[in-house]
Amino acid sequence: MAKEITTIGVMTSGGDSPGMNAAIRAVARACAYYNVKCIGFYRGYQGMIEGDYCVMNARSVRNIISRGGTILKSARSDEFRTIEGRQKAAEHLKEVGVDAMILIGGDGTFRGGKLFYEEHGIPVIGVPGTIDNDIAGTNYTIGYDTALNTVIDAIDKIRDTASSHDRLFFIEVMGRDAGFIALNSGVGAGAEEILIPEEDLGLERLLESLKRSKRSGKSSSIVVVSEGDKTGKNVYELADYVTKNLPDYEVKVTVLGHMQRGGTPSCFDRTLASRLCVKAVELLLDGEKNVMVGLINNKVTATSFEVGLKDDHSINKELLRISDILST
Known part of the structure; x- marks a missing residue:
């Protein structure tokens, strides 16, 4: 008993x-x-x-x-x-x-x-x-829901200045091992590209995506990067790579950091x-x-x-597909 x-x-x-x-x-x-x-x-x-x-x-x-x-x-x-x-x-x-x-x-x-x-x-x-x-x-x-809303609010503000100055912003969000915040906030904020640990899209794919955005008439872009993404060593390396290969872009980096943990x-x-x-x-x-x-x-x-504790809380790949369609 x-x-x-x-x-x-x-x-x-x-x-x-x-x-x-x-x-x-x-x-x-x-x-x-x-x-x-x-x-x-x-x-x-x-x-x-x-x-x-x-x-x-x-x-x-x-x-x-x-x-x-x-x-x-x-x-x-x-x-x-x-x-x-x-x-x-x-x-x-x-x-x-x-x-x-x-x-x-x-x-x-x-x-x-x-x-x-x-x-x-x-x-x-x-x-x-x-x-x-x-x-x-x-x-x-x-x-999770509060963190998402914090990230969305920050990206919306950053997009204002990105649009005003024709800039490309890399925005790093939390997610060392999981891309849930990056994926959902990226779709919700209308990011042009989303980089997450679960999907290594590669540097060439990133460049091609940004070139496509440029050809379509976009003068500014937002790329949301999960801190655990493996496309580059870190978000600053990604920014340097794009700067060298796409000199037409003025590239900036914003790391949201621990502000995502706080708040009401x-x-x-x-x-x-x-x-x-x-x-x-x-x-x-x-x-x-x-x-x-x-x-x-x-x-x-x-x-x-x-x-x-099983490592099978997988991301929603349908959101990745939707992101690709809507970033056109």
Whole structure:
């Protein structure tokens, strides 16, 4: 018979994403609704190791749903990668009476949680919070929608100056291993070319695309580049290559960087965080463990970590085809 859950811990780990505070709020208030104690750990797994925590209730999370970042802070913990570190974390959870954990983060967070459960048997539920949208067990991750809108807003502004000065802009967006942000924002912003890690289009294809745009009468162009794209060593090398081979273009580079992680979360991300985290609390109370929650076809679903961590959350190649058609 499963142990009764009386205290649930929550933490945020890895890169922050807009909507994490909405997720923390949902966990704390769902716990209050079900008369379960809630404990928040600071700085992810490192806070678990050090016993750095606070007791949370419905009032301690007031007015945070609209805030970016995470009130529990976030960090990556090298110590948690060790057997000794995970043992310390388990001991501290037992000391404060935590029966189960809700882990808000990305694939690294989930891998750590899966291993922690296997070693110490403490039930864990993963909630996908990452702007990259690269978790297989959900259609959307918390923060992705907000990041997309941030990128779209920036590209729209850059296009104004590109058009005014007849310039070609390379705009680098986040996505070291996944091109979801680049692909969707590129289509949404009407980019002439989109470069992503999943599709190495090659330098010659890029040149030909830009030449075609020039021949069609375009005096300015936008190329959206995922930071993990393999077409060149980096976005600056791409810009130099185009400058040397297409001297008619005045080429500029903009790296959007960490601004994509910040800002007020969108309504979609706030709602997604709320739905997923209420479900996470309910799953733990029902005896479920070692799974992640996600949104699949607009239904909140529990998926095993094994499935969620598979590297098969592929990009939508139909969007690439649409991008090629619309950039004519």
